[in-house]
Amino acid sequence: MIANLSPATDRFALLRREQLEHLPQLAHLPRSERDALRAVAHVLPFAVNRYVVDELIDWSRAPHDPLFQLTFPQRDMLAPEDFERMYSLVRRAAPSAELREAAREIQMRLNPHPAGQATLNRPATHPHLKGVQHKYRETVLFFPSRGQTCFSYCTYCFRWPQFVGLEELKFAASEAGGLADYLRSHKEVSDVLVTGGDPLVMRAEMLERYLEPLLADDLAHVTTLRIGTKALAFWPQRFLTDPDADQLLALFERVVKSGRHLAFMAHFSHPRELETASAQAALARVLATGAVVRTQAPLIRRVNDAPEIWERMWREQVRLGAVPYYMFVERDTGPRQYFEVPLERGWRIFREAYSAVSGLARSVRGPSMSATPGKIVVDGVSVIGSERVFVLRFLQARRPEWVGRPFFARFDAQACWFDELEPAFEREEFFFQPAMEQLAAEQRWRTQLRPAASPRAAS
Ligand code: SF4
Structure with a gap:
């Protein structure tokens, strides 16, 4: 300490x-x-x-x-x-x-489960395994049951139902063994994202129980452990003065020494969160373990909807050794009407901030929507033929072959989320929609008809 x-x-x-x-x-x-x-x-x-x-x-x-x-x-x-x-x-x-x-x-009227989390992300081979979501081929999300709270709550949080006692909507896992079993039978998974709430609210001892089984030799295909956290912003004392701060950092060191990549997906909403002596000391301690700190946040009206804010934040992050990673679009849930920024404005804010920083900060992507089919980035607004369009692209997708393929939506100055967009050029649907419908039907079939894969997985 x-x-x-x-x-x-x-x-x-x-x-x-x-x-x-x-x-x-x-x-x-x-x-x-x-x-x-x-x-x-x-x-x-x-x-x-x-x-x-x-x-x-x-x-x-x-x-x-x-x-x-x-x-x-x-x-x-x-x-x-x-x-x-x-x-x-x-x-x-x-x-x-x-x-x-x-x-x-x-x-219940505030769309508590956006983007198909409740059904579409359930692991297809273990539909009764709680606390695990498998949306993209190579990445599994894990929600440890002890990490279902946060160091403070963000008013815009898309996981807000977890914090207001909508029990049936929780994804919490009751134990880590089910996750390790699942990963053993899924060699295509290279990344596990431990998320919450904030998993670092757990004592170090508890986090060890979740992470150490993932370092087993027969899980060598899991090469990256990611931790989604806002602790550096909301409670830097977690790495400085908490009684188990040293134990936590020693765990990070063990993960790195095992040959895995340990990635901190650090949530910073505003540059002020990086400016305290505590936050900077905490970030330095985390980096000293060999972890890489990547930063991300949604674009939020009244909190960070100005290019100068992002520019300042990305510059400071690079100076302190972190890697700017994502600017997200606020999700279509909770008090979204209070926070939302139209897509066009979001893209302009991103572009202005992005063009003002050096290449090292241009590791950042955005503005990106975590929508039902995948992560869709707004690459810009353009005129093709005589039609004004949004140029869109999948950064990540339920089907890997969709990634990187540009597609177009009719321009809409008011649209704030992907579901509000229509395909451009008088097309009836976006290219991925038929496959998406098939995927949803298959998943419905699996989760409704298939029995639990094992008693353990069903726990
Ligand atoms: S820290 Fe993350 S999970 Fe927790 S309230 Fe904020 S946005 Fe939600």
Whole structure:
């Protein structure tokens, strides 16, 4: 463990909805505003730690401060009638069952499972294996059951249903053995992405139990372990002063020494998250283990929707030794209307920032949509013949032969997500749609009719 960098904030604890009332930084707000925050926090997840509150948010700029927008609920995140309903329940101190029921009804209207996660990504050979998604041939996603929370919640998170108790929508794995068994029978898988929530909320000892079985000799085809985390941004103390910080870093070193590539998929939403002494010290410690830190974030209105923000962020990341990787388009779930940026504007922001940085930062791709058929990047807006079109391309796809193939959608200045686009040139469908429908039908057949592959896989 290294010297304490933040004496006031070195013990991890989450402030939740119940504590909103008592947060000194909110004390100047009228009661009605605090009730409004609580009303929204009944529907959307809210939890924030003291480091975010004390060191990241600029309270002199709240509520417009981007880090405040990133972590605190806002009344316009709900439709006006939904907000009024929750607000009046909170104001009259309605019983918690009544609040829960109203919140659940609203949550179910917020598209809790976008992009076919609930059905299409289930492992085809082990449809009852929980906590594992296999969307792309070479990459498996693993959701350890102990990593289903975060160091703070992002208000735009597409995994928000996991945090508000929509139990049936969880992907958590009950144990790691099922994953290792699955990988043994899938030699095409080279990458495992351990994700959550944030898997680094787990104690190092628990993470060891998940990761070490993946280092077995008969899993040599798994050459890359990725960890999807926002710990460097939201809780750098995880690598500095937490009691098991050294144990965690030693685990990373063992993964690297085993000959695997250890990739940190580090979520940074705003350059301020990189500017604290703690964040920079934490990043240096992670890099010293031999891990590579790749950075990614969605483009979010009110948080980072300006080219200068991305330019600053990518420059700083390169300076500190990280590799800019993805700018995502905000997914079509949760309070998307509050955060979404039209695709054309997103592309312009990306292009302006991309053209302002050196080649080393141009490792970044975007703006990219993780849509049902795959990761689709908006390469630009063009005129072909007499038609204005979006030029699109798969960076990753359910069928490898789709990757890299350009295709075109009719230009739509309002469109914010792939489902809102129509094929260009009066075509009836995009080239991959027939195959996509077939894939969905096959997966329905497998998951409905096929029995569990083994009792273990079904656990
Ligand atoms: S850290 Fe990631 S998983 Fe956690 S709330 Fe933020 S976006 Fe969601």
